[in-house]
Amino acid sequence: MVSIICTLRDHTDELSGCAFSPSLLATCSADKTLRVYNTADFSELPFSPLSGHGYGVHCCCFSSCGSFLLSCSTDGSVIVWSSGTGEVVAVLQHPSRSPLRVCALALDSSLVLAGACDGTVALWDFPSKTLRRYSLTSVSEASVVACCFSPCGQFVVTGCTNGDLKLWDVDISLLHAEKDAHDLGVTCCSAAPQLEVGSLEKTVLKISYLSHLSTCIMTLLHTLTSHSAPVLSCAFSSDGDLVVSGSVDKSVAIYDAFHSVIHTLHVSAALPSPCRYVTAVALSPTKPWIATGSMDRTVNVWRIGDGDSRTGIYLAVNCLGRKLPGHSRLLVADWSEQDVQTWLREEGLEELVGNFKANNIDGPELSYLNKETAAELGIDIMTYEGKGLSAYATCLNNARV
Structure with missing residues (x-):
């Protein structure tokens, strides 16, 4: 289901970030540099590495069009690079020169946001490269280590080491909502069209839904707990269907954002050489690829599914069954008995509804379905080969490997 494409070993210190554009992969490191690769063959571009911090x-991060690459550093600056030439287009300096831990670019490339260790954020107008707003009073008493723009461009989310997750207007002047999201601190956040905020701490990833019909409300949607050690990075796919996270446990978890874990990739077991903490993850907007960066100084690029760019990610997403009308925002483990019965009907398995109902099969029970447990119900999985039940059991078994 997930296979290695290549391993890049050019950085001389631990990886801190990676990002895809439609045709490029960029990585950044504690070695003060960025490296840029052509995704056609993952060869490093002639002007790489980029040195300036x-x-x-x-x-x-890349601009949505892929023409610009942005980076931020402990030196308190955001550098805007030309993706085509590697030249420095602009240097955006944080007013207090506080170390910057995170930067983000609005989807329409109108604004640049950066979070600092002193608890402040700075906002620049991207076309003119001029400072638009600087929070003279801290947005948090702790370091701002996570930030993102909502896809609609109307809101900004910031996450801090004290566990706060805050929703602001786009000018960072009005606080719409605040959550004490994580006891042990937020490490990253990401946004998607349907699921506006994903954030992480310790071993837990939480997905929230942002509603702003009349008032802005952040509602906890899922809590995902596949990792056994602190989570360091997360990312949504461009369509919002997938969530990927990397952890101190040396694994990468791939989730269907609406259902459950599709696959847990144990990087250390999948590679011939030892692996350390997974510190960065990114998904390609055009290919079924994931890039992961590690403290071992390497970047690994993985393929999801059969490698077909048209179906790869979607094959993986749909592997755990179709989304249920009215239940598409629930994890399988959260399904009721009625949800399971509705899914069986959706998959053309009406004859199994009575059996599942008699045995009180709900979402948690369905999550552990395999050939053996099905046999206990008097069901021969192979009888349903090619139908939803067989595919579901097969995918679950693969995901547990």
Whole structure:
């Protein structure tokens, strides 16, 4: 289901970030540099590495068109690079020169946001490269280590080491909502069209839904707990269907954002050489690929599914069954008995509804379905080969490997 494409070993210190554009992969490191690769063959571009920061680089991101690459550093600056030439287009300096831990660019490339260790954020107008707003009073008493723009461009989310997750207007002047999201601190956040906020701490990833019909409300949607050690990075796919996270436990978890874990990739077991903490993850907007960065100084690029760019990610997403009308925002483990029965009907398995109902099969029970447990119900999985039940059991078994 997930296979290695290549391993990049060019950085001389631990990886801190990676990002895809439609045709490029960028990585950044504590070695003060960024490296840029052509995704056609993952060869490093002639102008790479990019050197300009005085200290380690913590974060990098592309503009939506792919023409610009942004990076931020302990040196308190955001550098805007030309993706085509590697030249420095602009240097955006944080007013207090506080170390910057994270930067983000609005989807329409109108604004740049950066979070600092002193608890402040700075907002620049991207076309003119001028400072638009600087929070003279801290948005948090702790370091701002996570930030993102909502896809609609109307809101900004910030996450801090004290566990706060805050929703602001786009000018960072009005606080719409605040959550004490994580006891042990937020490490990253990401946004998607349907699921506005994903954030992480310790071993837990939480997905929230943002509603702003009349008032802005952040509602906890899922809590995902597949990791056994602190989670360091997360990312949504461009369509919002997948969530990927990397952890100190040396694994990468791939989730269907609406259902459950599709696959847990144990990087250390999948590679011939030892692996350390997974510190960065990114998904390609055009290919079924994931990039993961590690403290072992390497970047691994993985393929999801059969490698077909048209179906790869969607094959993986749909592997655990179709989304149920009215239940598409529930994890399988959260399904009621009625949800399971509705799913059976959706898959053309009406004859099994009575059996499942008699045995009180709900979402948690369905999550552990395999050939053996099905046999206990008097069901021969192979009888349903090619139908939803067989595919579901097969995918679950693969995900547990």
